[in-house]
Amino acid sequence: MNQTPVTVVTGFLGSGKTTLISDVLGQTPDRRLAVLVNEFGEKNVDGAILRSERLEHCEIFDLEGGLIAYSDQDAFLPTLRELQKRRHRFDHVLIETSGLAVPTAVYVVLESPEFAADFVLDATLAVVDTPLLLNRSFEADGGASQTAVQALFDAQLEQADVVVLNKIDALSEYDLLRAEGDVRARAPKVRFLELAYGAKLDPQLTLGLKLHGLQGTAHHHGPVRSSPGADGLPLEDQAALDGHSHGDLGAHLHSMGTHMHFHVHDTGWQSFTLKSTELQDAARLPTILEDLARKFPVLRAKGFAQVGSGEVQTLQAVRTRVDTETRPGVLEQSELVFIGYHINRKKVIQVLSGASGTTWE
Ligand SMILES: Nc1nc2c(ncn2[C@@H]2O[C@H](COP(=O)(O)OP(=O)(O)OP(=O)(O)O)[C@@H](O)[C@H]2O)c(=O)[nH]1
Structure with a gap:
């Protein structure tokens, strides 16, 4: 066989x-x-x-x-x-x-x-x-x-x-x-x-x-x-x-x-994707993700952000440890996936938008 x-x-x-x-x-x-x-x-x-x-x-x-x-x-x-x-x-x-x-x-x-x-x-x-x-x-x-x-x-x-x-x-x-x-x-x-x-x-x-x-x-x-x-x-x-x-x-x-x-699916595990069409700050975004993992039960966050007119940052957060890499590229919009146990989407949006000075939804 x-x-x-x-x-x-x-x-x-x-x-x-x-x-x-x-x-x-x-x-x-x-x-x-x-x-x-x-x-x-x-x-x-x-x-x-x-x-x-x-x-x-x-x-x-x-x-x-x-x-x-x-x-x-x-x-x-x-x-x-x-x-x-x-x-x-x-x-x-x-x-x-x-x-x-x-x-x-x-x-x-x-x-x-x-x-x-x-x-x-x-x-x-x-x-x-x-x-x-x-x-x-x-x-x-x-x-x-x-x-x-x-x-x-x-x-x-x-x-x-x-x-x-x-x-x-x-x-x-x-x-x-x-x-x-x-x-x-x-x-x-x-x-x-x-x-x-x-x-x-x-x-x-x-x-x-x-x-x-x-x-x-x-x-x-x-x-x-x-x-x-x-x-x-x-x-x-x-x-x-x-x-x-x-x-x-x-x-x-x-x-x-x-x-x-x-x-048996544990419905406590949640994931959502947040998007922004505004330019992001490459230096601030990793610190914000770190802060989010300290404030909320976010165990994983990852995605891509437009951080310059021709620059895309890949973000990989595992709890409070955040890795980034920047490459040339253009995105339709920045997108970040958040995964955690009973995480509150509204609160994450509030902190992310407030700290980055941009709109995420
Ligand atoms: N310091 C360190 N970081 C690593 C190592 N291996 C992987 N990473 C980093 O860990 C992060 C997560 O790695 P992934 O390969 O995306 O992990 P994954 O298991 O596929 O993640 P999920 O699919 O989200 O569960 C990335 O930022 C990697 O670069 C390692 O040996 N040392």
Whole structure:
């Protein structure tokens, strides 16, 4: 049976899923890849970022409108059917689930009679924002928001074959061992742990792992011996963190019965897009986003702003940490997506408009 392998990339909001996929695409010009991007918000920023690389060996499909789910009305099934018809044109499928999804719906669809002969789950990677893990940002604290965050974070890890501890740029060996301990305590069945900076991994660690399927040929290259980061890996003895010998190698078994319950949609998670047709201030906007994350339960904000007559700023906020990049370009309007737990759109508009001195709506 010649099935097309499917790699699922999961991970909490802003952990580095798009960065990881973008890096894999850049490193595998010889493989024809289909990338399905499922965004929680109404605007697909990640799809736009991946498309901006203009890579010809891959095709990007946007799956908008929340969580990949079972229903025929959702974008996932029609897209997978389209891919099924053109299967011979792709070597591998990558699916980036939304930062608020647990990938079980994907497994159930892949294993359904309609698709099982044509697709096979290769592996599920869960990308983790390691500094946030270490500062307890994924732990319940008695409040509704953090309870929801922890439930989702743990459920994503539980579904992972490989956990990618990302954003390790400024972490010590002690921090990394602590992070490993935390992941293993939350998800004892995780099979492999990888370290990444800028979500860069050898594609051998991400594609073609064959951790599922009938053959059951669990197989993994590694460990990583050198860091792709600028300063090298902080671990002197990489084997200290190498999780490759831990865990059981039996493939996870998925079925409707065991996984349906992960898809009860928590309506507390909200997302909205704000737009402005006025020119924005490149220096002020990042500070305003930082301030918004301090004032309100905004866990993620991202988008594009016109900051000069021919300049576009990409903004990526993960809680209070904001990254920006400015490139030449002209937008119809500036657009920012906000994601959080019970965030109040009116209040965010008020602060954003007030602080920027421009109208956002
Ligand atoms: N410091 C640091 N930042 C990183 C690293 N990897 C990714 N980032 C940044 O983290 C931010 C979020 O990265 P994305 O790849 O968009 O994260 P995502 O998981 O796709 O986000 P959502 O789809 O919104 O859940 C971006 O600003 C990235 O540049 C890293 O290793 N170190």
